[in-house]
Amino acid sequence: MNKQELKSNIYFFLAAAIWGFAFVAQRVGAKYLGAFTFNGVRFAMGSLSLIPLLIYFKKNEKQTHEKKVNYKYELKAGAIAGCILFLASTLQQLGIYETTAGKAAFITGLYIVLVPILGLFLKHHTKLNTWIGAILAVIGLYFLSVNESFFISRGDFLEIVGAFFWAAHILLIDYFTKKVDAVKLSFIQFATCSILSMIIALLTEDITMYGLTKAIIPLLYGGICSVGIAYTLQAVGQKHAKPSHAAIILSFESVFACIGGILLLNESLNLRGFLGCSLMLCGMLLSQLKVSIRHSNKSN
Template identity: 60%
Template sequence: MKKEEVKSSALLLLTAAIWGFAFVAQRVGTMHVGAFTFTGLRFALGSLSLLPIVIFTGRRREKSNNKVETKSSFVTAGIIAGSALFTAASFQQIGLIYTTAGKAGFITGLYIVFVPILGIFLKQKTHVTTWLGVFVAIIGLYFLSVNEGFYIELGDWLEIIGAVFWAVHILVIDHFAKKVDAVKLSIMQFVTCSALSLMAALIFEDISIAALSQIVIPLLYGGILSGGVAYTIQAIAQKHAKPSHAAIAMSMESVFASIGGLILLGEIMPLRGYLGCALMLAGMLLSQYENFTKTKAEASTTVTEQ
């Protein structure tokens, strides 16, 4: 393996770790403030954290960018992507009120499986291994979330719905990323998600300075480290990463969420739950089999920020 590929894989693994531990930050946030409040402030910080990237790379992008782009095009794209992001993030954050960071991480990771399934409606080809991955992931979900009374708890249902919308968000990003600047799109979608979340917070939640003072560190982590920092690392890493390495590394996000929940929050699953996690991870990787067989030039790897 080339030195650049090893470095890229390590950086992608670091990105997955940052995003995985973000579930812990979000879980802590639910203990003090409403879901919309936390999400709104988190993505406000996320948009601000991306501004330096625009400032330092703007001129170079203008010189090398061959995309036909207008101000209205990236604003429109950002609003649409931000609306999808708001929906996905809201279900995820509300779900974390009722479930653990570890379970939320693995269930959210199902977006990797849902992307090719939803792609069918866009007339995208789906490999047979994708369906095998779906089958294995569903079995894993059964062991992780279905209780003895044969029902799924509210928090897990919300995370499942959120995973579907994360997949929708990825497809939206994939569509617009070919037409507008990726960083501008990211900032605009973060701003849109933040605005929608804060509006919802003003309507449905009580916001107090005392409560906000309790979530400074989770907010900084979720907004800046999981936003601008992780985004930058991912962008650098994917320049030289093989699709197979990227798929494996990013699938580890759910594993890091479980590790973070165990170490920092003392979340312990029964053996049945860990078996479910293992099966879900296997299903996620199987669903990415096509990427394993592609070269870097052939693949178009799209990853969403959590």
């Protein structure tokens, strides 16, 4: 493993920890604000937190005709990524109203298995261990989310659908960060997601100062840490790593979320839930194992 790959791994691990505890912040914020309002404000905070970095890099950037052309592409790339981010984050926040932080994180973590599977449409090769991992993850999802009456709660279902959009988002970020600046891409996608969320919030939700004041700490954490810092760490890290390699480390966000839910929200899981989480985590890791080993061998 070279120095750049080690840096990427550190970025991913930090992002996973931040995102894991962000599920706690989102759960608390959901008590006071509608899903679109919460996401609109936190993604606005996230985009604003990147302005100092944009100014810093702008000073060191040579103003060439090529850069102007690239800026148009950056705007388009950021808008596309922002739309997918809007769909994924909306489904996640709507779902978290009706489930626990730990369950939401583990179900969202299905994107780790979905990334290489969806990669088939981009002509990526998917190995046998990925399919075995996917089967384990689905069995785990059954134990975690499906009750004895074969019923999946609305919150869990929204998280499942959202996982597909999170997988698409990782593939998009992998594609775009090879072509555009990661910080600019992050800024534009956050702004796009914020604008879309606030438009719907203004049309459908009751926004009050009381709710904003009560949710200020979750908003600050969700905006500055989860959005501004963690998503940028992901984008910068993926510039030098494969999406599947990123996914195996980012999968630990579900572990951090479960720990955060237990410690800060007094959430709990029964034996069935722990079995489901264990199977899902095994499936996530197994689906990436050979890819990770092969990538490591190439580096040595």
